[in-house]
Amino acid sequence: MKNKSIISLSLTATLAFGTISSIILPSHTAAISNISNVTKNTQTSTYKTASLKSFKLVQSNHSVKIYRKASTKSGVMDSVKNNQGVVVLKKLNNGWSKISLQFSTGYIPSKYLQSAKANAKTPYAMNTNKTYSYYSPGNKGSGFSTLYKAKFKTVFSSDKTLTNFWYLNAEPDPYGRMEYETSKGLFTGYKDVGIAELAIKYPVKLNKTWKGLDGQTLKIVATNKKLKIKAGTFKNVIVVKDSKGKTYSYYAPKVGLIKQTFKGKTFTELSSIK
Structure with missing residues (x-):
């Protein structure tokens, strides 16, 4: 860390x-x-x-793993559940998003992330x-x-x-x-x-x-x-x-x-x- x-x-x-x-x-x-x-x-x-702008909500019927790199073959850092939120630093072109995690960064499949509507x-x-x-x-x-x-x-x-x-x-x-x-x-x-x-x-x-x-x-x-x-x-x-x-x-x-x-x-x- x-x-x-x-x-x-x-x-x-x-x-x-x-x-x-x-x-x-x-x-x-x-x-x-x-x-x-x-x-x-x-x-x-x-x-x-x-x-x-950078805040995204997780939408999934199962826990979603957060990886150290933009690959499911890399190490798992953490996981998020449905309707929990993460901060996206950059959306990549390969279907992954780079997020802020644990004073560092992690990667999560972009398909599970949804933009939040303002109150x-x-x-x-x-x-x-x-x-x-x-x-x-x-x-x-x-x-x-x-x-x-x-x-x-x-x-x-x-x-x-x-x-x-x-x-x-x-x-x-x-x-x-x-x-x-x-x-x-x-x-x-x-x-x-x-x-x-x-x-x-x-x-x-x-x-x-x-x-x-x-x-x-x-x-x-x-x-x-x-x-x-x-x-x-x-x-x-x-x-x-x-x-x-x-x-x-x-x-x-x-x-x-x-x-x-x-x-x-x-x-x-x-x-x-x-």
């Missing part, structure tokens, strides 16, 4: 930080009413999400024009900072295979997370893996369930929650929990992930957006 400059936190990888998503897109005025205090000014600038309704993805600051209370007393930032990068300077991702400088280890919002839902994943899964299935509906990270069942348990956190007060928040009820993820319209709890304790919480 080359140049592992971004590592994912072992605990975070087990959570749904993005496993991490409908009604008509709210007007500018309606969007502002969903949020108050510190983050209110974030709605006055352009809201933008990651481009879907045209209420968005729950993060605004790529903004810098998000998060509070991580679990670091308190550990010597590591309790605050970290998330910034969107179109490419990672030291590894060109890492494109269009959120770089989180969390301590003790920074990590990269991809996020793509489609008509089917919000897909997220970690760049050290390179495969994205559904964090929220669209259209948003109370009690809707789907399979998420590692095959666990995720469920929408609230769709219009009002939540007060460090960044301000948010309205119309949707809440997603895992099948064991240990992880709860909170998403605000046109803002994205604002809070996550694990075993009843806050794991991460939005503190500001600039």
Whole structure:
């Protein structure tokens, strides 16, 4: 694995930080009413999400292998399932696609990849024009900072295979997370893996369930929650929990992930957006 400059936190990888998503897109005025205090000014600038140009969804009734080279005779790096997503770096003329995988590249038959349609309704993805600051209370007393930032990068300077991702400088280890919002839902994943899964299935509906990270069942348990956190007060928040009820993820319209709890304790919480 080359140049592992971004590592994912072992605990975070087990959570749904993005496993991490409908009604008509709210007007500018309606969007502002969903949020108050510190983050209110974030709605006055352009809201933008990651481009879907290179994001492809796997369409297959069986697991699809990812190879080290554009040949089934080469070594297998990983496999993807139906409706999981990958980032294509280049589509080859021989029926293969070169994808971003594990801080490097892999190859997958292009016939299994389908372009994703953009979400045209209420968005729950993060605004790529903004810098998000998060509070991580679990670091308190550990010597590591309790605050970290998330910034969107179109490419990672030291590894060109890492494109269009959120770089989180969390301590003790920074990590990269991809996020793509489609008509089917919000897909997220970690760049050290390179495969994205559904964090929220669209259209948003109370009690809707789907399979998420590692095959666990995720469920929408609230769709219009009002939540007060460090960044301000948010309205119309949707809440997603895992099948064991240990992880709860909170998403605000046109803002994205604002809070996550694990075993009843806050794991991460939005503190500001600039």
